[in-house]
Amino acid sequence: MSPTMEIVFEILLSALLLIGSFFVLVGAYSLVRLPDFFRRLHGPTKASTLGVGCLLAASIGFHAFVGSDPQPRELLITVFLFITAPIGAHLMAKAALSLRVDTRPDLPTAADDDAGTDVSDVPPRPDARDIAEVRDA
Amino acid sequence: MSGFDIGGMRLIEIALLVAAWSVGLSMLMAVWRLLRGPTVPDRILALDTLNTTAIAALVLLGMYLRTAVYFEAALVIAMLGFVSTVVLSKYVIRRDIVE
Numbered sequence: 001m002s003p004t005m006e007i008v009f010e011i012l013l014s015a016l017l018l019i020g021s022f023f024v025l026v027g028a029y030s031l032v033r034l035p036d037f038f039r040r041l042h043g044p045t046k047a048s049t050l051g052v053g054c055l056l057a058a059s060i061g062f063h064a065f066v067g068s069d070p071q072p073r074e075l076l077i078t079v080f081l082f083i084t085a086p087i088g089a090h091l092m093a094k095a096a097l098s099l100r101v102d103t104r105p106d107l108p109t110a111a112d113d114d115a116g117t118d119v120s121d122v123p124p125r126p127d128a129r130d131i132a133e134v135r136d137a
Numbered sequence: 138m139s140g141f142d143i144g145g146m147r148l149i150e151i152a153l154l155v156a157a158w159s160v161g162l163s164m165l166m167a168v169w170r171l172l173r174g175p176t177v178p179d180r181i182l183a184l185d186t187l188n189t190t191a192i193a194a195l196v197l198l199g200m201y202l203r204t205a206v207y208f209e210a211a212l213v214i215a216m217l218g219f220v221s222t223v224v225l226s227k228y229v230i231r232r233d234i235v236e
Binding site: 011013017018020022024027028029031037040041044049051052055059062068073074080081084085087088091092095096098099 | 148197226227
């Protein structure tokens with residue numbers, strides 16, 4: 001391989017590595033920053049999977065380039081991840097739906113405790129008026 | 138492998154280090170979500186993210202040490218990670234794993 005080819009290949013591999021690590025970072029950052037579970041589900045299952053795919057592609061090229069592993073075996077992991085990531089995401093979404101995560105009230109924070117206000121989002125009992133009538137009678 | 142130097146370091150070495158730092162930071166963020174919650178599916182999702190980033194970290198380690206022995210470990214982590222995600226979600230849905 002000519003030196004120019006090697007430099008081009010090295011730049012290509014470095015770009016793949018940087019793009020992959022950027023997507024992994026974006027996926028994990030969305031896991032931290034987004035407000036509720038169904039929004040958080042998107043980041044790691046899509047962005048991180050794509051990022052790891054880029055890193056594995058860079059690994060195939062790197063090992064072929066250095067000569068430490070001539071076969072592209074990392075393709076196995078890539079294919080496996082790309083098949084299983086949507087299945088896992090679907091099951092996690094079903095788990096969250098079965099727990100009705102989206103209709104739960106938020107956990108009280110320290111600021112709410114300091115304010116001393118009633119932050120409960122629990123709706124009133126349907127028979128609350130009847131109970132009040134019986135008590136007042 | 139000839140060189141492409143930037144400030145005394147090879148370009149690919151710099152890229153490897155940057156990638157390793159970002160993957161480590163991603164693992165820390167996933168651990169934060171794992172500890173914080175607030176719901177069970179959030180923790181399952183954080184564990185799934187940790188699995189994915191662990192594969193990335195192992196692949197980067199293999200590239201850094203110029204060896205291919207970490208491939209099998211990464212493959213096993215990928216398979217066990219998928220199975221554990223499915224089993225945990227299944228347990229949350231049905232409160233039972235083997236029906």
